[in-house]
Amino acid sequence: MPQTDAANLELITQAAWAYYQDGMKQSEIAAMLKVSRASVVNYLAEARARGYVRVTMHPDVFMEHQLGRELADAFNLEQALVVPDGPTPDSSLRRVAKAAADWLPKLLSSGDRLGVSWGQTVYEVAEVASRAPIEGLTVVQLVGSQVTPLGFAAETCSANLARAFQAECVNLHAPLVLSTADLAYQLSREPVIAQQLQAVRHCNKTIFAAGSCSEDSHVVASGVVTQDELRAFRRKGAAAVICGRFIDADGAPIPAEVDERMIGVTLPEMQNKETGLLVASGIDRAAPARAAILGGYVSHFVTDVSTARDLMARA
The missing domain is CATH 1.10.10.10 (Winged helix-like DNA-binding domain superfamily/Winged helix DNA-binding domain)
Structure with missing residues (x-):
């Protein structure tokens, strides 16, 4: 042409x-x-x-899928959306991210405060979110910023979703991890940061991913913990990472010194939300997803067929 x-x-x-x-x-x-x-x-x-047209598939179709109903019943979720596997892991992730992006506006209402996590999965969701203005919505960055070679910065995830939904955006203008607990405490008491952390605490809905505890975990690549620290967490039974913090296979927090040096949402603040949307793709995310669900962080779940089947086997 x-x-x-x-x-x-x-x-x-x-x-x-x-x-x-x-x-x-x-x-x-x-x-x-x-x-x-x-x-x-x-x-x-x-x-x-050129992006003039975006073709979407109605998420209700996939929620009616038998596997989705079984998954919701087995893990006591409000709803689970299961999409077909892609031909490659990357294509599966893109399918899951697109499904989550199309579903998310249907889970939001005027006056909601949506807390947004970070990482590749959430970044992919934010990248493909279609324009869907939601009056009175506030989008909040849940964790402080962290230099990452992968480019999935927390502020980018929240800003992109806020732009798609034409929502107010509250970014957290502080590092995720500081050198000392005292420095983190002092910084969190600065009026600007304290106000932003107040917004984090008052989110009624969240979208997040549960990271793995493998050696190539995002928390290592981004410098949240070292390989030695990660191995120490695994010895304590770590099964997943939520917003930079570790939980065991039953979803219980694994406290550590690094928690005191972090600025961002805490695990108790992530639990039992009105809506907790977990997005997961890949067999390596089945165990972390299960831990997040058992810990009370998840009400709604988007995944692919392979991950869903692996989860059902763990049920």
């Missing part, structure tokens, strides 16, 4: 509107625009590539 000029742009938008909004067939659009059907196919592909 030649480089798009003003005339072609007009044809692209006309074709996209006729196909997706008016429900016209491609052959009908071709006759209307006086072009070939192949040109219409190209126009629609260009509209998707």
